[in-house]
Each structure stands twice: as structure tokens, then as C-alpha cells.
Amino acid sequence: MNDVLSPPSSRFAPSGRDAAPRSQAQALLGSALRRAAALRRNLLATIGLAIVILLVVFAIAAPLLSGGASPLDQDLSSRLLPPSRAHLFGTDDLGRDIYARVVYGSRATLTIVALVSIIVAPVGLAVGTMAGYFGGAVDLALMRVTDIFLAFPRLVLALAFASALGPGIDNAVLAISLTAWAPYARISRAETASIVRSDYIAAIVLAGASPARIIFRHVTPLCLSSVIIRLTVDMAGIILTAAGLGFLGLGAQPPTPEWGAMVAAGRDVILDQWWVATIPGLAIFVVSLAFNLLGDGLRDAFDPKSS
Amino acid sequence: MSGEALFEVEALNVTYVDPRRSVRAVRDVSFALGRERLGIVGESGYGKSTLGRALLGLVQFPGIVEAQTLKFQGRDLKSFKPAEWQALRGRHVSMVMQDAKYSLNPVRRVGEQIMETYRLHNSKDRREARRRALEMLDAVRIREPEAVFDLYPHQLSGGMGQRAMIAMMLIGNPEALIADEPTSSLDVTVQNQVLRVMDELVAKRGMGLILISHNLSVVSSFCDRILVMYGGRIVESLDRDRLESARHPYTRALFASAPSLTHPVETLSVVKRDPAWAE
Numbered sequence: 001m002n003d004v005l006s007p008p009s010s011r012f013a014p015s016g017r018d019a020a021p022r023s024q025a026q027a028l029l030g031s032a033l034r035r036a037a038a039l040r041r042n043l044l045a046t047i048g049l050a051i052v053i054l055l056v057v058f059a060i061a062a063p064l065l066s067g068g069a070s071p072l073d074q075d076l077s078s079r080l081l082p083p084s085r086a087h088l089f090g091t092d093d094l095g096r097d098i099y100a101r102v103v104y105g106s107r108a109t110l111t112i113v114a115l116v117s118i119i120v121a122p123v124g125l126a127v128g129t130m131a132g133y134f135g136g137a138v139d140l141a142l143m144r145v146t147d148i149f150l151a152f153p154r155l156v157l158a159l160a161f162a163s164a165l166g167p168g169i170d171n172a173v174l175a176i177s178l179t180a181w182a183p184y185a186r187i188s189r190a191e192t193a194s195i196v197r198s199d200y201i202a203a204i205v206l207a208g209a210s211p212a213r214i215i216f217r218h219v220t221p222l223c224l225s226s227v228i229i230r231l232t233v234d235m236a237g238i239i240l241t242a243a244g245l246g247f248l249g250l251g252a253q254p255p256t257p258e259w260g261a262m263v264a265a266g267r268d269v270i271l272d273q274w275w276v277a278t279i280p281g282l283a284i285f286v287v288s289l290a291f292n293l294l295g296d297g298l299r300d301a302f303d304p305k306s307s
Numbered sequence: 308m309s310g311e312a313l314f315e316v317e318a319l320n321v322t323y324v325d326p327r328r329s330v331r332a333v334r335d336v337s338f339a340l341g342r343e344r345l346g347i348v349g350e351s352g353y354g355k356s357t358l359g360r361a362l363l364g365l366v367q368f369p370g371i372v373e374a375q376t377l378k379f380q381g382r383d384l385k386s387f388k389p390a391e392w393q394a395l396r397g398r399h400v401s402m403v404m405q406d407a408k409y410s411l412n413p414v415r416r417v418g419e420q421i422m423e424t425y426r427l428h429n430s431k432d433r434r435e436a437r438r439r440a441l442e443m444l445d446a447v448r449i450r451e452p453e454a455v456f457d458l459y460p461h462q463l464s465g466g467m468g469q470r471a472m473i474a475m476m477l478i479g480n481p482e483a484l485i486a487d488e489p490t491s492s493l494d495v496t497v498q499n500q501v502l503r504v505m506d507e508l509v510a511k512r513g514m515g516l517i518l519i520s521h522n523l524s525v526v527s528s529f530c531d532r533i534l535v536m537y538g539g540r541i542v543e544s545l546d547r548d549r550l551e552s553a554r555h556p557y558t559r560a561l562f563a564s565a566p567s568l569t570h571p572v573e574t575l576s577v578v579k580r581d582p583a584w585a586e
């Protein structure tokens with residue numbers, strides 16, 4: 001585990017940077033710079049990061065960036081207009097500005113991604129670390145439950161949950177989380193199993209620490225890095241599942257602008273008014289691609305074990 | 308000494324069970340520890356560490372601990388439940404392990420880890436714990452405790468790490484300390500320094516110390532009494548100043564095999580084992 005903290009290997013050999021840092025701050029800065037450099041060298045990851053940042057900016061500043069158009073205002077006299085100067089991406093079947101709807105749709109996407117991450121990572125960590133720490137029957141029971149969740153195709157299971165819970169963004173988040181936590185439990189269990197055997201865990205047992213304390217204060221921090229990396233790589237899948245639920249009418253409900261639901265609405269007119277379905281589809285494609293690229297780049301830069 | 312015995316052990320056995328064969332790692336070990344420094348010597352694989360772990364309730368399945376008597380300050384350890392062991396460890400009995408490099412959590416600051424042991428057993432007050440941890444670092448002769456407090460384990464030298472470890476294990480003010488080869492990962496000069504720090508603290512607090520080692524010279528210079536283990540048994544118990552009068556052939560062979568500065572020899576003597584010793 002020491003290699004997490006030791007200086008990066010020779011592939012990050014500093015070029016022109018101070019090879020022998022003189023202070024802790026400088027060393028930290030140096031290692032951050034080297035990691036940043038490794039990330040930047042990966043052009044694709046940079047593009048991914050740029051798009052993700054853009055997504056966040058759009059979600060925060062949606063009212064400013066939508067050009068004054070509201071995503072909900074209907075204007076039946078200007079239905080299904082092709083892209084023009086007045087309507088950058090055209091209008092949909094209710095005369096709503098598609099550009100504004102795509103911009104506001106980033107909010108739904110980001111909300112889902114953020115909420116799913118917040119739910120999935122702690123649940124997976126808790127299950128995995130407990131299974132890894134206690135072993136034996138606890139391990140067996142928890143991991144078989146995990147296996148059951150892993151055995152279902154993700155979208156199908158999410159669909160089942162979403163239709164059982166009822167449509168809506170909150171329930172979509174729950175449904176996706178229920179299907180997404182299992183791999184995190186697997187990862188943290190594997191990490192825990194190796195961490196528990198180390199001497200510093202024996203040392204804290206000797207100091208009289210309780211199992212709960214050992215799991216949360218000593219084991220979890222060491223599992224975090226692999227969980228976070230997995231989460232970034234997983235983002236694209238989460239976005240696609242969310243869009244899939246929206247497309248099938250189980251995600252965000254009209255009139256909320258959501259990309260999947262927008263694609264579904266444009267389906268009827270796809271041959272004559274292609275832009276109605278294509279533009280939100282492209283948004284989904286670009287954003288999930290961006291998360292994939294960023295995740296791969298992050299994994300290369302931060303995971304010492306993958307090289 | 309019997310009045311204030313810390314550990315009373317009689318006929319302690321540790322067996323590792325396996326469907327095919329069982330290994331008795333510790334056999335019929337009996338001893339008592341008062342507020343003294345007790346050394347346990349023997350070659351590797353002869354049950355020294357297992358004995359230390361048994362005293363702390365750390366032998367896990369497939370290891371099985373049996374004893375006629377296993378008491379700490381008159382309390383029967385045999386009937387201890389996990390929660391009772393937890394309260395005992397760190398507060399009443401601590402253990403310093405072999406290599407500090409692996410015994411400190413690599414992602415947490417040294418000071419935090421020392422504080423943690425204190426807060427596990429005493430007040431939860433952070434400031435009080437921090438003050439105690441700094442005192443402890445100072446007591447183990449770490450210069451600039453304030454600076455070391457915020458370092459990560461990989462930033463410490465081996466000797467500093469081991470002293471930090473000692474600080475972590477003594478901050479709970481235990482009555483007994485088990486040191487399992489505390490210095491075998493250090494070089495000779497640092498070894499002495501660390502041992503002296505430990506010895507001084509143990510003496511000052513009137514604690515009982517069990518020093519487990521395969522290093523005869525270390526044990527004989529730091530301990531009041533020495534137990535010699537062979538094949539999981541205690542074959543001989545010697546007072547420090549009566550080492551010369553060792554009776555058991557294994558002990559004598561062990562002493563004879565240590566090189567001497569005053570009587571250099573061409574070939575060091577080798578212990579010739581007699582199967583009867585293990586019986």
C-alpha cells in the first residue's frame with residue numbers, strides 16, 4: 001500500500017521540475033503537477049474533462065446560457081421549426097426551444113449522476129468492507145446478495161425497480177442505485193481482504209479499537225481510491241441507464257426537460273423533423289463519451305496498480 | 308511478587324488445528340510476570356510470538372488456546388468476551404510489533420494514530436489527547452514532536468517509526484507491555500537507542516515487560532529474567548546474573564553459538580539438537 005504515497009514511478013520523471021523538493025508543500029505541489037501533466041498528456045482525457053466541466057457550467061448557468069428562452073414555454077404556432085437563428089436547435093412538437101431544453105436537461109443528468117454516486121459509493125463500501133473484514137459467514141451472506149444483484153442485466157433490473165417504484169427522477173435515482181452498488185461492494189471487499197491482513201490493522205487491534213472503528217477509520221480510507229476511479233468510469237453507464245429510463249417514460253416526467261424523454265418525444269417525427277430526436281441524443285452521446293474518456297484518464301493517472 | 312503478579316500463566320497450550328494434522332505451537336507453558344522485565348528467547352518458529360499473541364487474545368481460528376490458568380491481575384482471561392479483550396488491549400496490556408513501517412497506517416498522520424489509542428480508552432477530548440500524544444512523542448525522545456505529529460509514516464525513519472509505535476502503545480498507560488522482536492528491523496545502533504527508550508519508560512512507570520527476541524545479547528542486557536523456549540516449551544528459566552549457570556543443553560548450546568569479542572574463534576559452534584529436548 002505504500003506505493004500510494006511514494007513518489008510516482010519513472011514514467012512521470014519530472015522534466016524541468018525540481019527533482020528534490022525542499023519542503024512538504026513543494027513535494028505535494030510537484031506530485032500534483034506530475035499527475036496533472038500525466039493527465040494532460042492524455043489528450044482524450046483532457047477533452048473528456050473539458051466537456052464535463054462544460055456540462056457543469058451549463059447546468060449551473062442554465063438560465064443565462066439558454067438565451068432567454070424558457071424550456072417549458074409552449075408556442076404552438078412555431079411547432080417543429082428547423083434549426084435557425086431564433087431557435088438554434090429548432091423547436092419540438094409543442095413549439096418549445098430545443099436548445100433551451102437541452103441546456104436545462106443537463107441539470108437532470110447531473111442530478112441523477114450526483115445522487116447515484118452519493119448513494120452507491122457508501123453502500124458498496126459499507127457492504128464490501130464488512131464482508132472483507134468479518135469474513136466467514138458474514139462475507140458469504142453479503143457477497144451472495146451482491147452476486148444476485150450482479151447477475152441481472154443492469155437496465156432490465158433498473159426498469160423493474162423503476163416501474164415498481166413509479167416514474168420520476170427520485171425513483172430513477174433509487175432504481176439505478178439499486179442496480180449499481182454491487183460492483184463497488186466487490187471492489188472494496190477485495191481491497192479490505194488484503195488490508196485487514198496488514199500489520200497496521202493488527203496494531204490498532206492491539207490498541208483496543210472496535211471493529212466498527214477499524215472498518216470506518218482505517219480500512220475505508222484505503223479503499224476510497226479504487227472506488228472513486230471505478231465511479232468515474234461508471235458515470236457513462238449511469239447516464240445511459242438514466243436516459244434509457246427517461247426514454248421509456250420511467251424517468252423524469254413531462255414537462256421536465258430530460259434528454260432521454262426528449263429523444264422519445266422526437267421519435268414520432270424522426271423522418272421529417274430529425275433534429276427533435278437527434279439533438280438530445282447527441283447530448284447523451286457526447287456527455288457519456290466524455291465521462292468515459294475522463295474516467296480512463298483518471299485511472300491511468302491515479303491508480304498505481306494499473307500500469 | 309506473587310501478590311502483584313500481572314500475568315499468571317499455567318499450562319498454556321496453543322494448538323493450530325487442521326483436518327490432517329494439528330500443530331502444538333506452544334506446549335505447557337507456565338510462568339508469572341510481575342513488574343519486571345522478562346525476556347523470552349528462542350529460535351524462530353518456536354512459539355514465542357504465538358505465546359505473546361495468546362496473552363492478548365489474538366490467536367484466531369484455526370488456533371486454539373487452552374490453559375489451566377491464564378490470569379491478568381487476578382482476572383480470568385479464559386472467560387473473556389471480545390468486548391473485554393478490547394478493553395484490555397491498549398489500556399492494560401499493549402504490544403509493540405516487529406516493524407513500524409508496516410505497523411502504522413500509511414494514509415494517516417502519526418500523531419492522529421497515537422491520539423487514537425488514547426481516545427479509545429480515555430476522554431474523547433481532542434485537545435487533551437493531542438497534548439498527551441505530544442508528551443508521549445517527547446518521552447520517546449523524538450525531537451520536535453510538533454513537527455513529527457503531522458508526518459505520515461513513510462516520512463519517518465525506522466527508529467523514529469518504532470519509537471512512535473512505542474508512544475502509541477504506551478499512551479494508554481498499560482500495566483504490561485509485550486514487545487515482539489521490537490528491534491529486529493533496525494540496525495544495531497538504533498536498536499540500542501530504541502531499547503533504551505523503552506526500558507526507561509517501562510522502569511519509570513513500573514510496568515511489566517515481556518521482551519520477545521532471538522537476540523541473546525539484547526535480552527540478556529535488558530531483562531531481569533530470561534525464559535528459553537525450545538519447540539514450544541519453556542526449557543529453562545534463568546535470572547539475568549546467572550546465565551552462566553544454565554543447565555539445559557539447548558541453552559548452553561545457544562549461548563555457546565554466540566560470537567564473543569574477547570574469545571574470537573575460527574568456527575562458531577552450532578547447536579546440535581537432541582530429539583529428547585522436545586519431549
